[in-house]
Amino acid sequence: MNLDTKVVIITGAGSGIGAATAKLFATHNANVIVSDINLESAQKVVDEIIAEGGNASAIKTDVTQFEEVETLIKKTVEHHDRLDVMVNNAGIGGKNQLRTADHTHEDWHNVIAVNQTGVFYCMKLALQRMVKQGNGNIINVASLAGLKASGNNLSYSASKFAVVGMTKSAALEYGRKNIRINAVCPGFTNSALLDQLLSVSSDMGDKLKRFIPMGRFGEATEIAEAICWLASENSKFITGQTITLDGGTSL
């Protein structure tokens, strides 16, 4: 897998899947822009990458703010002269696990703003740059919840189905522009986001594992492997696809 000197932006890379992806790209000698709403956590990831001999820099970006995404891409291109790979990973869950009739306005607006509108902003602006330079690769982090129904989770489900739809629709438009766009759909994966779900009750972990044929949660590094593969030439005839990494849950 050759990712040597590729210029890669990863949103939400201060933690979990995004951080693991940033570190894996760096081990392949990519130039990694570690972007997160939380600059402190992004800088920590950068420090770890640099300590291991990799190339990385941190940029604070709230993906719900169009101007901040504009700045992220502008600074990256000013510094590196191009943008090879955009990994749209930033995402949040709702605060409450409630049925649709009780789904809160707050959860709806917050989750859609980050998971759906944020991906739209990042795709729109990355694509403008990639069309200009004549190539590019976008990987969106959707979810198993973007392929299958999931209860008590309406805004998250809506946002992740939207990410899958945006991935496919944009891939259709940009195939002839030498730009590939794919998504990964993780199942339950160890991270701060999963911890939030597990905190609902003490037996939540065991309950969830009953739905996973492989009997365990995924690791962020396992999702990162698929993202890096999609960003590499090893997957060069794949576009508009979703890769499900869920230990068999979707079965």
Ligand SMILES: NC(=O)c1ccc[n+]([C@@H]2O[C@H](COP(=O)([O-])OP(=O)(O)OC[C@H]3O[C@@H](n4cnc5c(N)ncnc54)[C@H](O)[C@@H]3O)[C@@H](O)[C@H]2O)c1
């Ligand atoms: N962990 C899972 O089980 C799981 C399963 C399926 C999909 N996903 C998806 O994976 C992605 C990463 O989640 P994770 O599990 O690593 O969670 P995480 O909470 O560990 O990481 C999410 C990161 O996004 C950042 N973030 C939040 N709001 C932001 C904003 N407005 N702008 C920029 N950054 C922001 C956070 O600061 C955090 O660093 C999300 O899109 C999530 O929906 C996770």
